Amino acid sequence: MRTLKAKMLASLALWVAWMLLTAPWSNQEAIAGAVVALLVAFLPLFPASPLGDLRLTPKAIAYGFAYVFVFIKALVLSNFDVAFRVLHPKLPIDPGIVRVTTKLKTPLGRLLLANSITLTPGTITVEMRGEDIYVHWIKVAATDPESATAAIVGNFEKYLEVICG
Amino acid sequence: MMAIIGAFTSLVGALFFLLSGIGLIRMPDAFNRMQAGTKATTLGSILFLIGIGLQEPDYLGRTIILVVFIVLTNPVSSNALARAAHGYRKHIGAKMVPDALAEANEKTADAAAKDGSGKEAAHVD
Numbered sequence: 001m002r003t004l005k006a007k008m009l010a011s012l013a014l015w016v017a018w019m020l021l022t023a024p025w026s027n028q029e030a031i032a033g034a035v036v037a038l039l040v041a042f043l044p045l046f047p048a049s050p051l052g053d054l055r056l057t058p059k060a061i062a063y064g065f066a067y068v069f070v071f072i073k074a075l076v077l078s079n080f081d082v083a084f085r086v087l088h089p090k091l092p093i094d095p096g097i098v099r100v101t102t103k104l105k106t107p108l109g110r111l112l113l114a115n116s117i118t119l120t121p122g123t124i125t126v127e128m129r130g131e132d133i134y135v136h137w138i139k140v141a142a143t144d145p146e147s148a149t150a151a152i153v154g155n156f157e158k159y160l161e162v163i164c165g
Numbered sequence: 166m167m168a169i170i171g172a173f174t175s176l177v178g179a180l181f182f183l184l185s186g187i188g189l190i191r192m193p194d195a196f197n198r199m200q201a202g203t204k205a206t207t208l209g210s211i212l213f214l215i216g217i218g219l220q221e222p223d224y225l226g227r228t229i230i231l232v233v234f235i236v237l238t239n240p241v242s243s244n245a246l247a248r249a250a251h252g253y254r255k256h257i258g259a260k261m262v263p264d265a266l267a268e269a270n271e272k273t274a275d276a277a278a279k280d281g282s283g284k285e286a287a288h289v290d
């Protein structure tokens with residue numbers, strides 16, 4: 001069941017990519033693309049299994065859309081923050097590596113969390129060991145794991161927990 | 166009208182590229198250069214590609230695919246670079262005030278040394 005869900009999601013993603021690539025749409029291309037996407041996703045070695053961690057309840061889908069906006073907001077705000085630090089004459093940086101912990105269990109959830117941390121400027125994921133994530137922070141505001149977790153991860157984790165536990 | 170909005174979006178994206186270029190020159194070590202360089206390009210390239218898509222609506226689907234691929238692959242390569250740079254942190258003169266990862270590495274090295282003390286000396290560099 002879980003594999004079937006993963007394969008269907010993978011073929012949907014392939015089909016959406018195909019449709020975006022063939023921009024002026026026609027029915028023939030859509031149908032042929034759907035057939036080929038299904039065939040490719042059901043190939044024995046196609047690596048679709050991490051997608052099975054996604055939940056497809058209405059609440060999870062709503063949180064997924066909300067997550068996109070939360071992520072874009074964090075991306076824009078932190079881009080301006082780093083731009084300010086770059087242009088400031090005194091270069092106000094105070095870099096360090098802090099340890100944060102995550103409550104997420106599934107590989108896909110942890111992947112999305114680590115990538116979200118890296119994509120928001122000011123923080124880079126350096127290493128993941130189990131539930132510990134080591135994050136390079138351009139301006140260390142808190143060194144103890146609890147408050148660092150609240151500052152870096154808390155915003156994303158709330159949504160990712162619902163989307164893919 | 167759309168062409169003007171698209172051109173303006175592209176311009177803002179190009180400004181972020183300029184900022185990341187300045188950051189690459191001003192920042193002191195590899196990690197901070199990565200913060201300024203590889204990251205400002207995420208918003209910069211997203212805005213630039215969306216701007217091109219708005220100017221030429223036929224290309225919008227293709228530029229959205231490019232944005233998705235950049236968002237998926239950029240953090241993975243940054244993570245690999247950061248891990249490699251952390252291995253060489255003494256040689257590149259990177260200053261990090263709390264370095265939780267180095268502490269964790271020392272802890273595991275000590276534990277390995279204690280476990281292996283009866284049998285043979287553990288390899289610690």
